Amino acid sequence: MIKLSKRVVNMNPSPTMAITAKAKEMRRKGIDVVGFGAGEPDFDTPPHIKEAAIRAMEEGFTRYTPAAGIPELREAVAEKLKRENGIDYSPSHVVITDGAKFALFSLMLSVIEEGDEVVIPAPYWVTYPEQVKFAGGTPVFVETSEENGFVLTVDLLEKVVTDKTKLLILCSPSNPTGAVIPAKELEKIGKFCAERGILIASDECYEKLLYDGEKHVSIASISPEIRQVTITINALSKAYSMTGWRVGYAAGPEEIISSMIKINSQSISNVNAIAQKAGVAALTGPQAFLGDWLKAFDERRRYMVEKLNSIPGVTCTIPKGAFYAFPNVKTVIEKGGFKDDFEFADFLLENAKIAAVPGSAFGYPGYMRFSYATSMENIKKGLDRFEVAVKAIM
Ligand code: PLP
Numbered sequence: 001m002i003k004l005s006k007r008v009v010n011m012n013p014s015p016t017m018a019i020t021a022k023a024k025e026m027r028r029k030g031i032d033v034v035g036f037g038a039g040e041p042d043f044d045t046p047p048h049i050k051e052a053a054i055r056a057m058e059e060g061f062t063r064y065t066p067a068a069g070i071p072e073l074r075e076a077v078a079e080k081l082k083r084e085n086g087i088d089y090s091p092s093h094v095v096i097t098d099g100a101k102f103a104l105f106s107l108m109l110s111v112i113e114e115g116d117e118v119v120i121p122a123p124y125w126v127t128y129p130e131q132v133k134f135a136g137g138t139p140v141f142v143e144t145s146e147e148n149g150f151v152l153t154v155d156l157l158e159k160v161v162t163d164k165t166k167l168l169i170l171c172s173p174s175n176p177t178g179a180v181i182p183a184k185e186l187e188k189i190g191k192f193c194a195e196r197g198i199l200i201a202s203d204e205c206y207e208k209l210l211y212d213g214e215k216h217v218s219i220a221s222i223s224p225e226i227r228q229v230t231i232t233i234n235a236l237s238k239a240y241s242m243t244g245w246r247v248g249y250a251a252g253p254e255e256i257i258s259s260m261i262k263i264n265s266q267s268i269s270n271v272n273a274i275a276q277k278a279g280v281a282a283l284t285g286p287q288a289f290l291g292d293w294l295k296a297f298d299e300r301r302r303y304m305v306e307k308l309n310s311i312p313g314v315t316c317t318i319p320k321g322a323f324y325a326f327p328n329v330k331t332v333i334e335k336g337g338f339k340d341d342f343e344f345a346d347f348l349l350e351n352a353k354i355a356a357v358p359g360s361a362f363g364y365p366g367y368m369r370f371s372y373a374t375s376m377e378n379i380k381k382g383l384d385r386f387e388v389a390v391k392a393i394m
Helices: 015-028 047-058 071-085 099-111 127-134 154-160 183-196 224-229 254-266 273-284 289-310 330-336 341-352 376-393
Strands: 094-097 117-122 138-143 165-171 199-203 230-235 248-251 368-371
Touching: 015 341, 047 273, 071 094, 071 248, 071 273, 094 099, 094 254, 099 127, 099 165, 099 199, 099 230, 099 248, 099 254, 117 127, 117 154, 127 138, 138 154, 154 183, 165 183, 183 199, 183 224, 199 224, 224 230, 248 254, 289 376, 330 341, 330 376, 341 368, 341 376
Parallel strands: 117 138, 117 165, 165 199, 199 230
Antiparallel strands: 094 248, 230 248
């Protein structure tokens, strides 16, 4: 038997990818499953972005690029951060990565030493603790509450920080709750970390997907002191429907960025050359399509939350960003006699033919994540099935 490394044995596979794969497999067998697991927009990549990729190929832009990313794209990112986020970085503070996921991974490998603690607000995106463990760190969870809209506060943070705390991971707007940390709280959190030399990984993947007039604030823009401890992580995946292209980036202190470039150079070499050219088109081209996407997401969001709240035993706070609803289903799980939310999710998949991700996957049992990055028709059909299944239990 082949003995695998402890590092990889201790790593859990992504449960969101697992449930999506299971639903796909059922569909392949001809079963009509409604998928609520999607972590990606259901819209196509805008044509001008695809055209830039085609042009790159036709012009022979098909070779290795600098490990840090092509200069035009690093410049476009620096420009974007200045223009939209109020963070003034030169391109040397930017590294292009294989999606935001690899930016986070490379950041963890760059700054975490064995035994370092990394604070992760729960509910959290499934990947954070696995990456922290892989890098030798210890994830320390800080639970936010449904009553407080799943928002991390400095008071909560204070309770879990120790002299071993190296890094705090922020995700606003949040996957899975859609919570947005208000600017005032961000400032307090930033100050708290800067005073203690705690680094902040600010995952801003969903920054453009906001509703009800919410405005995104990048924590690094708040003050030079906060900027010095912050690494801003983002990607073109969600805002430009480019999940498969694998273009992300990190911007932050030069020594950390240099380390991440070194990791690129000895692991992936560089992000796909063609995708990087497409990335330039995404960041510098027309942005108007986003208005239509937001309108569709918003309609689905409202419908989904209203419908979920109308189902007995289910309550759902209104998400302010991203494209997920995170309803509380504790009463249904209890009444149905399910062992936990994993069992309930399995029941829903097998019986109601709907795929949603159990809250436990996000470190928050008793909840489910429903993605509304799917058509209104699917949402209506899937939630009707959910309603029938839940009513039968209640
Ligand atoms: N961060 C969060 C919070 C996400 O939800 C995701 C994708 O689901 C990522 C990062 C990864 O994005 P990418 O596809 O750019 O690697």
